[in-house]
Amino acid sequence: MAQKLYSKNGKNFEAAWNFAPSLKQNLKVKKFVKILKTKMKSKSKIIIKKNFNKIKNNKIKIFESKHLNINSSKVKKNLKWSQKLSIEKALDLTIEWYCGFKEKKNLFKLSTEQIRNYLKIN
Numbered sequence: 001m002a003q004k005l006y007s008k009n010g011k012n013f014e015a016a017w018n019f020a021p022s023l024k025q026n027l028k029v030k031k032f033v034k035i036l037k038t039k040m041k042s043k044s045k046i047i048i049k050k051n052f053n054k055i056k057n058n059k060i061k062i063f064e065s066k067h068l069n070i071n072s073s074k075v076k077k078n079l080k081w082s083q084k085l086s087i088e089k090a091l092d093l094t095i096e097w098y099c100g101f102k103e104k105k106n107l108f109k110l111s112t113e114q115i116r117n118y119l120k121i122n
Contacts, residue, residue, distance in 0.1 A: 027087060
């Protein structure tokens with residue numbers, strides 16, 4: 001995406017793009033949260049309230065899907081993109097970055113290292 005935006009035709013790519021795992025790697029929200037909680041060694045509790053659809057003032061309705069589905073057909077078609085990482089590895093990298101942020105590490109260095117390691121798998 002960065003290469004396309006930086007190219008002479010970059011203006012053609014200024015839009016919203018979804019980069020998402022394939023439907024084969026689709027996770028239920030509950031499982032996703034459990035994986036995240038375990039990997040981050042969090043002691044927080046997962047609370048699931050059945051039929052909970054209102055927040056405080058009863059004017060704002062919320063809905064949480066059981067599955068996280070992001071349509072990435074546009075990026076696959078227009079950029080010929082396909083995922084290289086498993087959902088587990090993608091979560092590992094995300095958590096590593098987030099923990100680096102929390103610990104006030106050099107995020108430029110961390111991001112650069114992650115990108116270099118990613119490029120080695122291609």
